[in-house]
Amino acid sequence: MTTQASPPSAPTAPPDRIKGGFTKSPWATLVAIAFGVMMVALDGTIVAVANPAIGASLGASLAELQWVTHGYLLGLAVFLITAGKLGDRFGHRNTYLVGVVGFVLSSVAIALSSGVVMLIAFRIVQGVFGALLLPSAMGLMRASFPPSRLGRAFGVFGSLIGAATAGGPILGGVLVSAFGWEAVFYINAPVGALALALGMWLLSANAPTDPGSRMDVPGIVLISITIFALVWALVEAPSIGWGHPITLASLGATLVFGLAFVLWERRPEQPLIPLGLFTNPSVSIGVVLTVLMAVGLMGSLFFITFYLQGVRGMSPAQTGLQLISMTAMMAITSPIAGRILDRVGARPPTTVGLLSASIGMFMLSRLDGETGVPYMSVAFVLLGVGLSLVMTGATAAIIGNAPVRFAGVASAVQQAAMQLGGSLGTAVLGVVMSATIVSTLPSHYGSAGLEEPSSGELAGMQSTVAQGGAVVPEGADATVTAAVTEASNLAFLDGLHLAFIIASALLLLGAILALFMRSGRMTDGPVVHV
Incomplete structure (x- = not known):
């Protein structure tokens, strides 16, 4: 084992000036990257509300709809680490701007897709450009703020990501209802144009943080x-x-x-990822907590939209409005969490956040066909507050404990953990949903006085029921239609209950793990290469 200390930070240079006489500051950097970051985070969840419309328009199955979500996450996850290294090596500003342009162009291509295969392919490309954008944005912020002010910056940054992530279903609902599913991708054109303009105006000159390294x-x-x-x-x-x-x-x-x-x-x-980063327990725990947070967030959002639209019969716009309590809390809580983090470190807010999210997820596991709006709103508030605290604390634990020269790689590790957690959440909870539906649907049919479906029929019905729908026989009268719908909704709720209980337990496990995080202030410490 060899130990290599990171080079001392460069002396603070005089602040850059921008056209019009304003002085560039760390907060100018945050303003510049805000719209690009929100655009990428938005596209991770805005499709959740559009999924039913995409499925109806393109004839997509549940598996194909999952690929609409996972194709994006696949492009992000696979390319994130490489993108982080590219930013460190060639400069985060240029990498960020390339990511913005590519993200917009691929979004327009998605909206123009004529089939689900083409749509999924462009979603993967969109994820690749998102991978260029995100680590560079966080690398720019890490290099701009001193350690003593990073907590506050991460709080604002987390608020942007949290608001965009949770706000996706709301905006998506409005756009789908008014203009169709294509609008959730066309919206990236004006947002991306603004992000590009702000980036070119406000960001400092391109300056690689690790220019002497080689690409591994x-x-x-x-x-x-x-x-x-x-x-x-x-x-x-x-x-x-x-x-x-x-x-x-x-x-x-x-x-x-x-x-x-x-x-x-x-x-x-010169490894791609300095494994010495993970000798810091806060970094390693932060990665695990990011995965658990993403499991809870992405897994719940994917299936809660099917509950609201399929079981409860809400429109996309109503679905988005129902989730506004979570959106508001994620936007409000993250800056507060950042201030707390600067004072007491990452452990307290992260632990509290995981407990809050676990309680909120457990409440959602009790949903039924008649659950009132106040109950759901309280659960979403707890989930929103909790997830924003975790997002801020875990991000600070990973990136704040990494030296500035590895800011891109560290942020890429954090984002990769989030994307993999999202894939894990929808995959594992999807397995739970499907298995539960297959095992309980026949009994619900029997209780409703219907003929129980055969194993072959179950295989064909499972995908529709998992999306909150029902397979009604052609020509069935109103009584049979109502009975089939009721039995299918009950089977869906059985799967939802078990899936969300598992997610709640994972978040509770994370709260216990968070107790072992270091609560000290973030510093540019040495890196140990193993």
């Missing part, structure tokens, strides 16, 4: 294959089964190439 090509190949194989397994397993040869091969490739990556990165010569 073998490491890039190994980590890309590892993440691709893992996400592929998580996406495909719910539809083809966890014991299917393709699933097992993907998981096997994840283990083999993941191990090869770790062994390769143990070399001391």
